[in-house]
Amino acid sequence: MNVERRSDQSWCDAKVKGKSDPSHSCGDSSGGSSTHCTSAEVACEYDGSEREVAQLREQLARTSAQLEQYRNYYEQLPGFYFSLTSEAIVEQVSAFAARQLGYSRDRLQGQPFVNLLNGPQEVRAFRQWWTGADWQHHSDTEQIHGREVTLQCADGSPLFLRLSIRTVPPLPPGDLRGSRTFPHPANEPERVLFVGEEIGDLKQALKNLEQQRQFGTQLLEATDVLVRNFVSTVLDTANSLVVVLDREARIMSCNLACEKTTGYRFEQMSNRRVAELFLIPEEVEAFHTVLVQLSSGNGPNHHENRWLTRDGELRTIAWSNTAIFEEDSDRVKYIICTGIDITERRQAEQALRQSEERLRTQYKHIPIPTLTWQCVGDEFFLIDYNDAALAMTGGCVARSLGKTARCMYADCRELVEELKRCFRERRTIKSERFYRFCATAEPKHFAIVYVFVAPDMVMVHTEDITERKQLMGALQRQARRERLVGVIQGRIRHSLDLDRILATTAKEVRRFLQVQRVAIYRVSPPLAEGGSRDLTFVVESRTSAVPSLRDESLDWRWFDPEPQCAGDGLPVCAIADLETADLPSAAIARLHALGIRAHLQVPIWIRERSGVAPDSDRPPERGDRLGLWGWLWVDRCSAPGPWEASDIDFVEQIAGELAIAIQQALLYRQLQLANQELEHLATLDALTGLANRRHFDAYLNREWQRLAAAGVPLSLILCDIDYFKAYNDTYGHLAGDRTLREVADALRSTLREGELGARYGGEEFALILPHTGAEEAMSVAQTLRSRIHALAIAHKASSLGQIVTLSLGVATRVPSANLSPASLIAAADDALYRAKALGRDRAIFHHSIGPPPGHCP
Template sequence: MFFPDGEDMTHHHQPVEQQKQLLKQRLNLQTQALVTLARSQTIDRGNFKAALQEITEVVADILNVERVSVWLYQGIAVAQRLPLGFFPQVNEAFFERGTPSGTARQVPGTEGIRIKCLDLYEHNLRCHTSGTELAAGNYPVYFQALASECPLAVHDAQTDSRSQELSESYLRPNGITSFLDAPIWLNGQMVGIVCLEHIGVQRQWTLIEENFVTAIATLVALTIEACDHILTQKQMRQHHQFLVSEYHDDLERLVEERTAELTRTNEKLQKEIQRRSTVEAQLRNYQQHLEELVEEGTREIIQTNEQLQREILSHQRAQEALQESEEQFRCLSEATFEAILIIDQGNLCQVNTNFTQLFGYESGEVIGRNLGEFLAPEYRSCVPQLTASNSEQMYETCCLKKDGSTFPAEIRSKAIPYQGRLVKVTAIRDITAQSQAQEELKKSVSLLNATLNSTTDGIVAVSTAGKIVSFNQKFVEMWGLSQDVLRVPEKQEGFKFFQEQLKEPERFLEKVNQFYAQPNAEGDDVLELKDGRIIECFTQPQRSGFQIIGRVWSFRDVTEKAKAENTLRQHLQQELLIAGMCDRIRQSLNLGEILNTTVEEVRQFLRTDRVIIYRFEPDWSGTVVVESVAPEYLATLDIVIHDPCFGADQIVPYQQGRIQAFADICAAGLTPCYADFLRQLQVRANLVVPILYGVSSQKRGGDGERLRPEGDKEPALWGLLIAHHCSGSRQWQPIEIDLLKSLATQVAIAIQQSSLFEQLEAANQELQRLASIDGLTQVANRRRFDEYLHEEWRRLAREQSPLSLILCDIDYFKLYNDNYGHLAGDFCLQQVAAVLRQCVRRPPDLVARYGGEEFALILPNTDARGAAFVAETVRQRVRGLRIPHVKSPVSQYVTLSLGVASTIPRLYASSQKLIGAADEALYQAKAEGRDCLRHQR
């Protein structure tokens, strides 16, 4: 059980300590994976979908499982519910779940239950899918197994009774042979599973893997709780912000509504008072005539008294409504965050609690006092404006507390009718924090200006309209600008100085326009100036909050840095070129590939028009074996070139390492024939380095221009490494000459190595052939038989294809040797071997001499029926040879007995079983009279 993924069981003989070490490594990997997932930032951010994908990917990599998925139950009621849709990617995956009974874990039933896949990761495809559902009504046995086994480990998913009902609809379409399910427990309930699905050869799940998957299921449950907690906190913060933003507006709305309501109530009260006055006047008139109208007006007096009582009751109710309105107004004034006071004729008649707390007074101490007493002396001149009935402006002033301290404040006043008269409602707000923020802003601006002027970069800020709004002194110095240029309002005119100094001003201005067309874009560029300087520039949008108000440009002079980088880059490219060729020589034995790559990289490095490798023939003519040439120039590949000026006197200098470097062949003083030869090849400048074959290394001579071999051995001149510059004259640099010297040495090593490898390969092939062939019959020997059978066994085990084996034995061959002699016996064996080779013509089939007079036929991808047909064909053709065998009890001619065995190999089984089956079938054929075949399945 400790060999997952179909490992070969023949490794059981490994030492116990080695197995312990292997288990320890696996445990460490799993522990590290759990720690990494527990610390994942995706869980901390509440991104449930990303968290699930990260978990499934890690599990698939650690356990080498093709499919890893997370499923949740649906259709089960539970008292404690998780919030629906608290992470959008789950959608309907969260649902009602069952309530635990007591303290024991309750497994949900199967009626109306299903599980839904939240995330499925396929390892080889590197993709995630979701949405698959499995209903418990369709797979009751499987769901019962989930409820009763924790975890559920199924090694043969196709035949296991717990999962067999999933075979047709789910397992076979997905190629699943084994799976391991671990439950997800949350609040004492099994709410889902983590599923590992193996594809290919059946897999034996280990206890370590079961424990690891159980831990992963626990981690998924914790992830659900963490994401729920994060979502709840986020909703609480949003609700709090909403209440804060809405409170002030609602308060002002309520104040205005209550003020209007009080106004209407006051108007009604005035009307009632006037009406009462009228009634009282009428009553006095009635009293004057009371004596005269006692008898006649008794009834009228009673009615008048009743009407008066009703009016008095109405007046009392109006007073109560007025008091209630005043109480509501007082509550509103207490609820605001500002200090509220009511001023009547310049004096305070009412204040709220915020006023007394802000100024340090008791409410009784301020009633009747003038507003100016609460302002700093230097600000009391604005009191008439604040108390004026038509004033509704806002003023910034300085208020005076009871303890004598002052604070900056903002005052607003508004006139309203109150208790039948016009009063001023004034609000005072402490703006100390705003004043301090303004001071900090001034300091920050000052620090920013100092920073901009002290930096080595030229910095300029431009508005969205393209107008320069700010810049530092380094920018002015770098571009040599005047103040008049910087004050130009138009964008195109403001950037005109770039056109005068840049080598490619159109390209730069095009990029500028692109940035202004895309306000959010950031970018950088390298600018080349006409005076030779190189300037790096970087730009990004300038934001105020979420609004883009302009763009900032930064410029840096990197001329010296660019020159140093260019020199360093050339040296680095040379070293990489040589190192790359050395690696290719070590890693590849393909000489043509090495040489072609070399000339192409050299031409790119030198930026020249043609690079060739020229190989000499014995008569000192030669052929261009590889070439890299620009499209517009003559190609010389595979052309045989005969240089009329190259003679024996040229060989020795080249063998001694002479290097030729001509900047211009017209001014180099060359012989006319050599100069004409180079002109035919369109060459203007030439660099030639010899390739010396047959030495282990080369060293620079004392004159710095010749290469000499180690020791006294004279090297052979194999060819030349040549660089042609065709477009014009060129002065070859020392770094370029050194590069070709080093590469010529590496080319010589590659040529020498390739030659040695070809000799070694030929020798190895001949040895391999001799080691695998039987010398007498020229068919495969027993050693090759064992190797090939093992190879095909493992290959066909992976493909699950049939393999057949035929063992043949010449009947009574000892009697044949005794009667005809060993030479005749050898010839008989050769004839039988020839017949076997003729009967099996497929490339995968193998004929081998198994023993003295025994032969074997290995038939891959052949079932029992096909193997029987081949065996019968062999038997009849051997009889058809009609080789005389007078001593044979079976026939007067040589015959064969054959045993046939067929199987579908398995990785954990041994091929020796197939050999034993074929040998047993051969024994049966001999026991039943020989000259026949028997098949053993």
């Protein structure tokens, strides 16, 4: 690499001409020719032979190629690389560094490195460092030290770099070391290589960190001031009295509320003892006791005393004390006392105590039972009651006087919670409870009213409303029963599903009567005249704890030893206790095993015609008499007990509604049978028993819509009896009808499940084949054609073999929204026309291209 930026050839020419040019002469003590110059010489000469000149030219050519290869490698370095001469002139620069600075490499090469520095201060520092660098004590490849510099880019922005400086080893002999044209000290390197690392982000981060540190310091200083001001402001704005005492009970600080209450300014109270300034003599000893206890760490957190104000008024103050101990010591440093002036409160309490006597006299003889509760802390204590309350509780409140509400209502926490809610919300609360006082025989219904009458007092008025509740319960039960009967009536009149009506009735009756099981049985007709009629299980509703009656064999005559004849009526059987019932022992044992403790049985009567069973499908008619259809059973399995008259009336009323439902269901069943018969007649061809044209159209449309959603094929076969008119003319219409029925039977035997055969016209038939493709449809057509051949029905008027034959047209489509069933019919009809045109007695598939699949003439 030539630092004088001239070609190697021109430098070589100068060496050759140096002998005759005085400016390039260099003496030698031996008088011989010189081959190279030292680094200290200014010029050199050469006077060798032409052969030596040629060798020198070849050596220079090789050196130039190596230097060019080094330059190409250097340009591709992906970093900040600068190669400087010993005069700090930029000799080479990496392409990456040139791009980052915004200059071209040609612009930077040959420039002094100081021209790239950002500002005079950077230039002075760099020059001082460059001239003072000790190059002599470092090897050629050793890193001298790093340095941070700031370069100025082409757009004026700074670029922060940390440089690693290395010396480049000098060129070996023969590598144009003598090409220097300026003095070169022996202790300076040939080149200096700067390797840079951008540290702009690092310097910005350090700058931000320093700014945050300064901001944090300022914030801490400001926070300390704010805290002190905040504490002072809080103390001055607090409604409570705040006094700071030292261990000798001298006042060190106080707030404005304390100054306002006592009438003294802080300057008048400062460093004065509390006892000598505010306390009356009888309060001093108690106050000193509190101080001693606080100093020992076991002092009370709360105490009360009276302070004498500057105006001579005694104020009662409740104090909350906090002791502040010295650091690493159990010695009290300060005592912070927070007080509340409760003078008015104590006066109100005194007035309340005075009024209590008057109140006690007033409400002692009130007929409404009343209890008075006083709140102390979180507890309510019974402090008074009147005579009515004493009588209502049977003397229980007399033993509970002075006790807490939790103690008196230990088995009913809801009463305590309602008492607390009344006191907490400061309002009247009403409620009802089913409760038994300790001295009463049984629980009763009470209407309770909680009245907040004083800051710490609640009055509770209690009234026995048991009779009223019983009356209201009976009315509500009656209303509910009527509503339930109305619901069942509505369901019976709006529903014709007898099974659903019976199941719903059993479920609702069980819920209303709150029993464990309700079942409905039907009395089966006798197998012979005068025979017995057994019970048949229909439906039941039961709890999970009782067994089912579904598979149990029961005899209804257990409950009526001598049954009267039908129509005279059977009595309602109501058993309050199965153990004492007048039943056969076998029946009692059987029913007891089923968990029955009390039993109610009501008959279900319907109108029936004499000699016809009550469960016959024939509907009742006018003039029919009542017949026993079944029984409505109600079982109480938890405990025995009498059946109320209202409950028996309810079950009888439900049984009457069920009778209406049963008769209505019989009529509906007859109507369904008639409709089914009519529908059957409306959809069948009377002669052949196949579907008629109306049913064919409806079935094809329905299957078309269904298969369109599934995307599967649907096939249609239209067939016609060949020369059928000639057959009728020859054999007569009766023979023609018989032939139609035989063809229809053959067609019916060909059908599979889900397929439909129909009489499409006079002698024309149709087959609808869902889920059937073209190949399979042609196979069905050929099977049907073969079966007609097998019948061998004589037809001498036919020219096709003297027997009855069929012509068939087959079409297949995949239904979609873009097509209609009419397209399938048209395709099958077209195929049938082609079959007839081609000579009859054949099956043709409707196919526009190529032969039809499975075609067989």
